[in-house]
Amino acid sequence: MSSPFEWLIFLPFAGGVITFLLPGKSRPWLALLLTVGTFAAAWWLASDVWREGPQGYALGGWEAPLGINLYADGLSALLLLTTSAVMTLASFYSLGYFSREAEASSWTEARAFVPLWLFLLGSLNALFVSRDLFNLYVALELLTIAGVALVALAGGATALRAGMRYLLAAFLASLLYLMGVALLYGEFGVLDLALIAEAAEGGTRAPVIALAFVFLGLGIKAALFPFHAWLPHAHASAPAPVSAVLSALVVKAAFYVILRLWVDVFADSVTAPAAQAAGALGAAGILWGSFQALREQRLKLVVAHSTVAQVGYLFLLFPLLTGVGEGAWRFDAWAGGVYHMMSHAFAKGALFLAAGTILYAYGNDQISAMRGLTxxxxxxTVSFGIAGIALVGLPPSGSFIAKWMLLTATIESAQWWWAVVIGAGTLLSGAYVYRLVSAAFTPDTLPESIRPVPRVMEYASLILALTSLGLGLRAAEPFDLLEVGAPFSMIVAGVGT
Amino acid sequence: MSTFELYAALAAVLFAVGLYGFFVRQELVRKVVGLNIIGAAVFLLLIAIAYRNRGDFADPVPHAMVLTGIVVAVSATALALALARRIEDETGTRRLPEDEESS
Incomplete structure (x- = not known):
């Protein structure tokens, strides 16, 4: 096998099947090995993209429209790297988290965890390199099935109900998306994104209803307000590494598909009012999610509600891409949004892992019980603080750069109202992060007994948190990579609207 | 009304029926059945499109999509039913509580 594409998809899926057949104890180690291997493959692909431009791969040598084409540009490469980096660190964490052999129930949990975990990684990779509508559907559905099973893994009524709500919402969303795909196929007669983009150019063939189905389905999967109700409990009830990956990556995967279709394929078909509506829902998500995060008493629910808010920022980039005239702000809006996706992936991953550590040690995750955490x-505590900084978007974190670019775009495209939303969201996130950090620093009598925590858990969340900070210090390379293939060159030049 | 339009209209009706079942019924198994009816609507539409696009023979691509779609829908249904059963074992009911907070 001579192409990174093959490894990116083959390694995790083959691993998922093989670990299922292996005896339980060796599973976590093989999973770790395979996630590291996947990271290497993602690095390989990213360096190819960096040096040679966008990479394509025809599965089995069959070219589109008959065969399935895989494709990676700077955006895909960056998201693949983010995915495998977060999954690798979460895999290290899970070595410690699931090492409680004494408890029979958690041991079955750990055994089923590994194969599902690898399936999740494989479907994320497949999604980011997919280049046709139906492949995206299959990847999204695999992602949902693996994700739901991982949520329900914890067992117990709460986790099962949360998993069920997640499955019902995601299943419906998949079918809405598939309905849209069917209608799009009826219109264009092809599934390949590049071929559809060609046919849809100029916006003369804009199948509005099909696009409404597609974006509605994806909006549910991305937990866009008001379709977010399934998210907080699903993300909060899952085992810690699963929570981290669901919030950091799985939600973003659905958003990636929206971004790809909206800006890359149907740039001429979507209208300015639709963009404003997407932005308005995003803004509502920011405010609603942040308010809920302020009200929650349980740590993991605070972090989960904050995901609803952070996803909202991503949707602001659609109205910012519109606007009159040409301008560099289009690149700011788009790249800022993508950078926010990445930075939030690392920060939220770190926060959920840290929250899981606290839950592991203290036995509950009431915020009032977090006293004496320092x-x-x-x-x-340190990783919590750093990830908090990145979540709020204080310098020098990656989110600071992302928010700065989004703010610049709001001013330059003369849409000041989005700047107000970003400002309000930042203040609110500052408030709920402060609430958590201040609880951690409240000196108090220590709880009588806390369970000793494996070191690997603490360091995994610390490294994730530091990465989200590092994205702010070394932003040049990611942005250069992002420009490769210039997937949005058309709209950046101001032609697209 | 052409054959294609007839089947497409039937797909729309099925879609509405499934959606109604999904949102109105409270029992989990009925919700899953509703989702499967929506799935059937999408597959019917795809087959109708294959018929409309026919040359010497029907367009094979939608058939491939339907086959894959059925596999995916069956897997998701199996997972949903397994979850519904576990929920019934744990809580004694095959319904989700109305109030999110109490779950």
Missing amino acids: RTLPIT
């Missing part, structure tokens, strides 16, 4: 779990 003394009991100093490293976790």
Whole structure:
């Protein structure tokens, strides 16, 4: 096998099947090995993209429209790297998290965890390199099935109900998306994104109803307000590494598909009012999610509601891409949004892992019980603080750069109202992060007994948190990579609207 | 009304029926059945499109999509039914509580 595409998809899926057949104890180690291998493959692909431009691959040597084409440009490469980096660190974390052999129930949990985990990784990879509408559907559905099973893994009524709500919402969303795909196929007669983009150019063939189905389905999967109700409990009830990956990556995967279709394929078909509506829903999500995060009493629910808010920022980039005249702000809006996706992936991953560590040690995750955390779990407290900084978007985090670019775009495209939303969202996130950090720093009598935490758990969340900070210090390379293939060159030049 | 239009209209009706079942019924198994009816609507539409696009023979691409779609829908249905059963074992009911907070 001579192409990184093959490894990116083959390694995790083959691993998922093989680990299912292996005895339980060796599973986590093989999973770790395979996630590291996938990271290497993602790095390989990214360096190919960096040096040679966008990469394509025809499965089995069959070219589109008959065969399935895989494709990676800068955007795909960056998201593949983010995915495998977060999954690798979460895999290290899970070594510690699932090491409680003494408890029979958690041991079955750990055994089923590994194969599902690898399937999740494989479907994320497949999604980011897919280049046709139906392949995207299959990848989204695999992602849902693996994700739901991982949520329900914890067992117990709460996790099962949360998993069920997640499945019902995501299943419906898949079918809405598939309905849209069927209608699009009826209109264009092809599934390949590049061929559809060609046919849809100029916006003369804009199948509005089909696009409404597609974006509605994807909006549910991306937990866009008001379709977010399934998310908080699903993300909060899952085992810690699963929560981290669901919030950091799975939600973003659905958003990636929206971004790809909206800006890359149907740039001429979507209208300015639709973009404003998407932005308005995003803004509502920012405010609603942040308010809920302020009200919650449980740590993991706070972090989960914050995901609803952070997804909202991503949808602001659609109205910012519109606007009159030409301008560099289009690149700011688009790249800022993508950078926010990445930075939030690392920060939210770190936060959920740290929250899981606290839950592991204290036995519950009530915020009021977090007192004295600085003394009991100093490293976790530090990662919590750093990830908090990145979540709010304070310098020098990656989110700061992302928000700065979004703000620049709001001013330059003369849409100041989005700047107000970004400002309000930032203040609110500052408030709920402060609430958590201040609880951690409240000196108090320590709880009588806390369970000793494996070191690997604490360091995994610390490294994730530091990465989200590092994205702010070294932003040049990611942005250069993002420009490769210039998937949105058309709209950046101001032609697209 | 052409054959294609007839089947497309039938797909629309099925879609509406499934959607109604999904949102109105509270029992989990009925919700899953509703989703499967929506799935059937989408597959019917795809087959109708294959018929409309026919040359010497019907367009094979939608058939491939329907086959894959059925496999995916069956897997998701199996997972949903397994979850519904576990929920019934744990809570004694095959319904989800109305109030999110109490779950």
